[in-house]
Amino acid sequence: MWRFIISRFLQAFVVLFCILTITFFLTALAPGNPFQEDKAIPKHILAKMDAYWGRDQPLIVQYGKQMANFARLDFGPSFGNKGFTVNEVIGMAFPVSFMIGFAGLFIALAIGIPLGVLSAVKRNTGVDYSLMSLALIGICLPTFVIGPLLSIAAIKLGWLPALGWEVPWLNWFLPGLTLGLFYGAYFARLTRAGMLETLSQDYIRTARSKGVSETRVVLFHALKGGLVPVVGFIGPAVAALIGGSFVMESVFQLPGLGTHFIRAVTNRDTPLLLGCVATFGLLILITNLLSDILLAWLNPRHQSASDS
Numbered sequence: 001m002w003r004f005i006i007s008r009f010l011q012a013f014v015v016l017f018c019i020l021t022i023t024f025f026l027t028a029l030a031p032g033n034p035f036q037e038d039k040a041i042p043k044h045i046l047a048k049m050d051a052y053w054g055r056d057q058p059l060i061v062q063y064g065k066q067m068a069n070f071a072r073l074d075f076g077p078s079f080g081n082k083g084f085t086v087n088e089v090i091g092m093a094f095p096v097s098f099m100i101g102f103a104g105l106f107i108a109l110a111i112g113i114p115l116g117v118l119s120a121v122k123r124n125t126g127v128d129y130s131l132m133s134l135a136l137i138g139i140c141l142p143t144f145v146i147g148p149l150l151s152i153a154a155i156k157l158g159w160l161p162a163l164g165w166e167v168p169w170l171n172w173f174l175p176g177l178t179l180g181l182f183y184g185a186y187f188a189r190l191t192r193a194g195m196l197e198t199l200s201q202d203y204i205r206t207a208r209s210k211g212v213s214e215t216r217v218v219l220f221h222a223l224k225g226g227l228v229p230v231v232g233f234i235g236p237a238v239a240a241l242i243g244g245s246f247v248m249e250s251v252f253q254l255p256g257l258g259t260h261f262i263r264a265v266t267n268r269d270t271p272l273l274l275g276c277v278a279t280f281g282l283l284i285l286i287t288n289l290l291s292d293i294l295l296a297w298l299n300p301r302h303q304s305a306s307d308s
Contacts, residue, residue: 008292012285016278020070023277024063027270053079066274075275080267086275089260094279096165096256099172100179100248101241107180108187108237113230115184116191120226121218123196131188138185147178147251163253175248179241186237187230195226231295235288242280 050056054065069075075086119131154162154174165171198204199222207217246258257276264273 004296005289005293008289012289016281016285019281020067020274020278021063023274024066024270025059027268027273028059028062030268066270069271070274070278075271075278078264078269078272080263080269080272086271089272090257090275090279093255093257093260096172096254097242097245097249097258098283100175100245100254100256101238103172103176104179104183104241104245105234105238107176108183109230111180111184112187113191113227116188116230117195117218117223117226119188119192120195120199121214128192132192135185135188138181139189141182143178143182144247144251146181147175147248150174150178151252165254171252171254175245175252175254178248178251179245183237183241186233190229190233191226194229195222198222198225201225228295231291234294235284235291238287239284242284 047056054062066075073087078084078086078089081089115131115135119128122128151162151174154160160173161171162174195218199218204217204222207221208214212221242258245256246261248254249256249258250262257279260272261276261280263269264276
């Protein structure tokens, strides 16, 4: 197991290094200047600002400094947020994106797994058809449609704050629910498929022949194997949830990392852009690593195949 974890960790480090490298050079080669404002600034002033921030140095030197900053987990000051370092901007925005993304993941698992198990147990019945039809509708409705609908409903009913982050312990619910409903539909279908495959195994038939109750067969014998497809999808789902939170932050006007990421791209704020990419990349890679470890525990054949 330790060999498996170390291997995955090293692979994650290489992937993150490549992502940061590609992001840096794409940003550096893009046209424009991060200090250029709406009003025209004389070229000699821009040249002095570039010299002050080290942007007049060779590209490879700038790249080396940025990678050294990443190694120290210190990305320096932000070009577009005067008076703030990148670490400070990320420190203020990360809790918003984290709460939205993982609230969505928690809601998706809480909805999808029970419905998928129930659908598998009631296979080819009205319950099964109804639940899978709802799951299909959930998959077909994108988050940028569900989000505004929930926001309008919240405004009409007045039960929950629809926009902003003034009440954090309430403002996370609607964007988290939007993401949770969408990905919960995927989890429901994956859980159903995994449970149906597991329930057809010989050891399940053996347990039933010994008189084990159906509830115990489902919860204590079949559920572990039935969750293998779900666990395998959690890593990519987190990446998609993070990407989806960009949209949710725009829809619900939230001050999260997605908002700062878009502004950093627009303003060519390279330090902040690299900081956001590194944060999202680390989060996704750590989640994928945990997903692989859990998948290896649930299905040892996955670990053996990966090692080979």
